[in-house]
Amino acid sequence: MAKVQLRNLTKRYGDFVAVDDFSLDVADGEFVALLGPSGCGKTTTLRMIAGFVEASTGEIRIGERDVTEYPPYRRNTGMVFQGYALFPHMTVFENVAFGLRMRRLGAAETHERVAQALKLVRLDGHVDRMPRQLSGGQQQRVALARALVVQPDVFLLDEPLSNLDAKLRQEVRLEIRQLQQALGLTTIFVTHDQEEALTMADRLVVMDRGAIQQVGSPAELYDRPVNRFVADFIGHSNFFNGRVCGPGEFKMDTGAIVRFDPEAATPQGDVSVAVRPERISFGHSPAAGTINCFEAEIEAVTFAGPRLDLILRCEGDRIIAHVHNSDGNVATERHHVGEQGFAMWSPSSTRLVSR
Amino acid sequence: MPHISRADFVRGAAGATALGLTAMPRLALAADECRQVVVTTWGGDYDRFLKQFVEPPLVAKGVQVLPDITQEPQRMTKLLAERSLKKGSLDVVSFSDASMFQMYEDGVLGSLDFAKLPNAKYILKQFANAYSVPHIFSAQVIVYTPDHIKGAPDSYAAFWDSKYKGRVGIQRTEWVNWLQLAAQVGGGSPSNYEPGKKLLMDLKKNQPRIYPTQETLAAGIANGDVWLTPDWRARAYMWAKGGLKVESSVPKEGALPVVYRAGYAKNAPDGPCCIAYLDAMLDAKAQVEFATNMGYVPTVSNAKLPEDLERRIGFSEEQRAHFYPQDFRYIAKNNSQWLQWWNQEFLA
Amino acid sequence: MLGPATLFVLAFLLLPMLVVLRYSVNRYVPGGLMLQVFTLENYAHFFQDHYFHKVLLTTVWVSVVCTIVSLVLAFPLAYFLARTRSAAKSLLVMLVVFPLLVGNVVRAAGWMALLDTKGVVNSTLEALHIIKAPLNIMYTTGAVMIGIISIVTPFMVLTLQSVLEGINYSVEEAALNLGASPIRTFAKVTLPLAMPGVIAGTSLVFILCMNAYATPVLLGGPSFQMMAQTIYDQISNTQNWPFGAALAFVLMFVTVALTVIAQMFLQRRYKSAE
Ligand SMILES: Nc1ncnc2c1ncn2[C@@H]1O[C@H](COP(=O)(O)OP(=O)(O)OP(=O)(O)O)[C@@H](O)[C@H]1O
Ligand SMILES: [Mg+2]
Numbered sequence: 007m008a009k010v011q012l013r014n015l016t017k018r019y020g021d022f023v024a025v026d027d028f029s030l031d032v033a034d035g036e037f038v039a040l041l042g043p044s045g046c047g048k049t050t051t052l053r054m055i056a057g058f059v060e061a062s063t064g065e066i067r068i069g070e071r072d073v074t075e076y077p078p079y080r081r082n083t084g085m086v087f088q089g090y091a092l093f094p095h096m097t098v099f100e101n102v103a104f105g106l107r108m109r110r111l112g113a114a115e116t117h118e119r120v121a122q123a124l125k126l127v128r129l130d131g132h133v134d135r136m137p138r139q140l141s142g143g144q145q146q147r148v149a150l151a152r153a154l155v156v157q158p159d160v161f162l163l164d165e166p167l168s169n170l171d172a173k174l175r176q177e178v179r180l181e182i183r184q185l186q187q188a189l190g191l192t193t194i195f196v197t198h199d200q201e202e203a204l205t206m207a208d209r210l211v212v213m214d215r216g217a218i219q220q221v222g223s224p225a226e227l228y229d230r231p232v233n234r235f236v237a238d239f240i241g242h243s244n245f246f247n248g249r250v251c252g253p254g255e256f257k258m259d260t261g262a263i264v265r266f267d268p269e270a271a272t273p274q275g276d277v278s279v280a281v282r283p284e285r286i287s288f289g290h291s292p293a294a295g296t297i298n299c300f301e302a303e304i305e306a307v308t309f310a311g312p313r314l315d316l317i318l319r320c321e322g323d324r325i326i327a328h329v330h331n332s333d334g335n336v337a338t339e340r341h342h343v344g345e346q347g348f349a350m351w352s353p354s355s356t357r358l359v360s361r
Numbered sequence: 362m363p364h365i366s367r368a369d370f371v372r373g374a375a376g377a378t379a380l381g382l383t384a385m386p387r388l389a390l391a392a393d394e395c396r397q398v399v400v401t402t403w404g405g406d407y408d409r410f411l412k413q414f415v416e417p418p419l420v421a422k423g424v425q426v427l428p429d430i431t432q433e434p435q436r437m438t439k440l441l442a443e444r445s446l447k448k449g450s451l452d453v454v455s456f457s458d459a460s461m462f463q464m465y466e467d468g469v470l471g472s473l474d475f476a477k478l479p480n481a482k483y484i485l486k487q488f489a490n491a492y493s494v495p496h497i498f499s500a501q502v503i504v505y506t507p508d509h510i511k512g513a514p515d516s517y518a519a520f521w522d523s524k525y526k527g528r529v530g531i532q533r534t535e536w537v538n539w540l541q542l543a544a545q546v547g548g549g550s551p552s553n554y555e556p557g558k559k560l561l562m563d564l565k566k567n568q569p570r571i572y573p574t575q576e577t578l579a580a581g582i583a584n585g586d587v588w589l590t591p592d593w594r595a596r597a598y599m600w601a602k603g604g605l606k607v608e609s610s611v612p613k614e615g616a617l618p619v620v621y622r623a624g625y626a627k628n629a630p631d632g633p634c635c636i637a638y639l640d641a642m643l644d645a646k647a648q649v650e651f652a653t654n655m656g657y658v659p660t661v662s663n664a665k666l667p668e669d670l671e672r673r674i675g676f677s678e679e680q681r682a683h684f685y686p687q688d689f690r691y692i693a694k695n696n697s698q699w700l701q702w703w704n705q706e707f708l709a
Numbered sequence: 710m711l712g713p714a715t716l717f718v719l720a721f722l723l724l725p726m727l728v729v730l731r732y733s734v735n736r737y738v739p740g741g742l743m744l745q746v747f748t749l750e751n752y753a754h755f756f757q758d759h760y761f762h763k764v765l766l767t768t769v770w771v772s773v774v775c776t777i778v779s780l781v782l783a784f785p786l787a788y789f790l791a792r793t794r795s796a797a798k799s800l801l802v803m804l805v806v807f808p809l810l811v812g813n814v815v816r817a818a819g820w821m822a823l824l825d826t827k828g829v830v831n832s833t834l835e836a837l838h839i840i841k842a843p844l845n846i847m848y849t850t851g852a853v854m855i856g857i858i859s860i861v862t863p864f865m866v867l868t869l870q871s872v873l874e875g876i877n878y879s880v881e882e883a884a885l886n887l888g889a890s891p892i893r894t895f896a897k898v899t900l901p902l903a904m905p906g907v908i909a910g911t912s913l914v915f916i917l918c919m920n921a922y923a924t925p926v927l928l929g930g931p932s933f934q935m936m937a938q939t940i941y942d943q944i945s946n947t948q949n950w951p952f953g954a955a956l957a958f959v960l961m962f963v964t965v966a967l968t969v970i971a972q973m974f975l976q977r978r979y980k981s982a983e
């Protein structure tokens with residue numbers, strides 16, 4: 007395995023910029039997820055690393071090699087495709103052995119390594135099956151084994167779970183993570199499913215319209231989003247527009263003042279205030295010592311299992327508050343539409359993000 | 362007038378298997394009344410000129426003419442296939458000389474009462490027979506390019522003249538005509554073309570150019586590859602009309618005539634109509650039109666061509682008397698054998 | 710139960726064939742009608758006469774060469790058409806099909822204008838002083854092959870294209886990703902997966918070549934004969950229906966036999982994917 011360095015990668019299709027000045031260092035053995043909405047350039051980035059898409063500008067290094075000009079078959083990457091792309095005319099064994107045969111390994115070693123790889127993905131009983139005789143999950147594991155058996159420098163996965171049903175997805179997710187950690191695989195994983203990214207990756211790269219928005223650990227991205235896009239894409243956030251009017255003070259467009267932690271980093275330019283729904287509480291009277299406390303009225307109540315979602319009208323905006331369903335009473339009976347009260351949150355839950 | 366294409370071949374094969382399925386129901390008519398006539402003939406110009414010059418008087422009388430356009434082999438097959446029917450689907454049938462004779466031998470033609478054809482008395486005696494009327498004729502002449510050949514060649518022997526090495530054009534499908542003219546040159550007779558074979562093998566030394574079709578041969582003449590070739594005088598006329606610089610001369614050995622004929626099927630649904638149609642074909646005005654437009658000479662004595670046209674397509678009485686006779690029975694018997702010889706010996 | 714389509718096929722395909730089969734055992738009477746008998750003499754004639762063996766052999770080898778060349782020419786084109794996302798794709802497909810819209814005779818005239826001693830090719834080469842005397846391209850076996858290939862290649866392209874369209878491109882990328890060069894990717898992945906198209910295309914084209922008529926007649930040399938032309942001569946020019954019919958059956962038998970053998974060979978060579 008090896009580290010991967012991407013320097014100012016850009017891909018243009020005519021005037022359209024699919025990937026815009028993308029720079030990232032992936033450490034040896036690190037698991038990085040590329041996350042973003044559809045069409046943001048995740049696949050394009052991954053395919054530039056694999057060599058299927060030629061970078062318009064920029065540089066790609068895998069280990070100590072500058073592979074920017076290399077054709078795909080000389081990059082030694084291991085890719086798992088969204089539709090698996092198994093060779094339909096070859097058995098499971100032949101599929102997994104393909105990469106080794108291309109590397110002209112001896113028959114004995116090929117057999118041994120294929121058996122090992124199939125064992126790793128728990129498919130050792132199926133060597134002679136054709137791909138069409140396997141379930142989706144099994145095909146997925148053949149694709150993993152096929153990519154891993156050649157000992158690639160970097161493991162590339164493009165939405166490998168999107169064809170699986172929800173339950174299987176959970177399982178395979180865990181398996182991939184375990185494999186990755188056990189083998190110390192440098193892994194770049196593309197997904198548009200934030201839960202997948204948050205639970206699997208060491209580090210997340212959030213992309214929008216071809217450009218990196220923020221890079222960080224799951225917790226960093228969740229608790230300290232740098233902009234409104236990240237705050238909203240990772241989890242949900244309520245936003246209030248306005249401007250900073252003093253240290254730790256933000257004046258909303260309605261004139262009301264929201265207080266935030268003056269120690270926290272303040273972004274440049276136009277800013278908004280972002281507050282996570284689970285940090286907002288709703289009560290009939292201001293709780294003692296609450297600093298941010300605004301009149302609010304319940305517009306809708308939704309039951310969501312472990313919690314209640316309250317849709318509030320507050321400072322002229324519609325915001326969401328999550329209330330925990332912890333006391334076991336029939337939760338919806340505690341709150342009703344039209345109920346008047348206060349929405350409250352602490353300054354440390356108030357984040358400034360650029361717009 | 363063979364012009365082969367794949368489509369024709371397919372149509373021919375299909376026609377042969379149709380076995381007269383095209384016969385259509387008709388109304389019984391009074392014996393002397395002519396309402397509808399099916400004319401089976403060649404497509405293209407010939408059919409067009411029939412419509413233009415022969416049929417109008419009939420159509421004016423309310424006769425409906427239904428053309429049945431086929432190639433000769435399939436026309437023969439159709440006629441033979443319908444032979445056992447009491448009433449066939451064809452009335453008037455057109456054939457070249459040899460095929461008409463074969464149909465006569467096969468007994469599928471009705472016999473003609475020439476007394477009922479007012480124009481029959483004008484038929485040139487030379488072309489008269491009992492089972493058909495001659496419609497148009499021409500004869501094989503030496504077609505040459507005056508740009509390359511000074512003075513008209515007067516004998517088929519010109520093809521063997523080493524002066525014209527590499528300049529003689531041969532159409533691959535014309536083995537019968539070549540054997541015939543070689544027999545004329547080399548001591549054969551109308552019932553013995555065999556001496557022609559040796560001469561034709563000699564002709565190979567003169568490196569004749571061989572073309573698959575008339576059109577390609579014409580292209581060879583046009584680009585100067587070919588200076589002389591035997592062909593119908595009518596074709597030389599049409600080529601000249603089309604801008605090709607060619608002239609033609611009648612060989613002293615005697616030109617080989619071709620007569621396009623019409624008769625009627627023995628089991629023709631409409632006898633009176635056939636008579637009327639055949640008579641219309643002999644009409645002097647229609648004959649002159651065919652001559653002007655196709656280059657074939659009238660077969661009736663009362664059709665007078667303009668002098669210039671007569672000079673270009675016609676044959677003097679003396680030349681006509683000297684036409685080389687054909688033994689169709691002999692030709693039909695040997696055709697298959699000749700084709701084999703032509704392919705395996707001459708063209709090899 | 711026989712559906713209407715089956716009946717249609719029976720009536721319009723099988724029946725004429727049966728008629729021809731019947732003809733092939735009739736006896737030819739020069740200058741007369743064929744005799745309705747049962748004789749194998751027409752087949753015996755074919756088997757005894759070396760000339761017809763030569764014609765059949767010519768037909769087979771010209772067909773094999775034309776099929777292979779058209780496969781080699783068509784594959785890249787079909788591949789490009791299957792993979793391109795260009796807006797001009799349907800236009801390109803039209804261009805491929807275009808030669809089929811021109812009649813055989815007109816097309817042959819076109820080849821003549823190109824290949825004749827005074828045609829475009831020779832004039833150009835002479836003008837460029839590449840050759841001194843005109844090359845004899847017209848009326849050669851080469852001209853026939855060029856002519857046939859130009860007719861059958863569109864069929865090959867379209868057949869291959871439809872199969873190539875169905876191959877997931879990511880399979881080829883997977884091969885490249887696993888270290889296979891483009892050539893090995895083609896040999897190990899693309900070609901085996903395209904095998905159904907290759908088999909269908911070569912069969913179709915081989916059958917077309919074996920039955921070629923107008924092109925060999927118009928572009929071939931005087932001694933050049935392929936089966937269709939020989940059959941036509943027998944039937945049309947000497948009225949020898951029995952022998953023509955026998956030759957037609959020999960041609961059909963050889964065509965079917967060779968097609969089946971080639972298919973089995975290719976199928977065994979490349980286990981084709983579902
Ligand atoms: N070959 C191409 N030509 C033109 N535009 C392209 C091409 N390939 C991709 N694009 C565009 O580049 C952008 C990024 O595409 P990409 O496939 O990388 O998105 P993605 O983030 O993987 O999206 P998804 O989550 O839907 O898979 C898209 O807008 C796409 O339309
Ligand atoms: Mg994608």
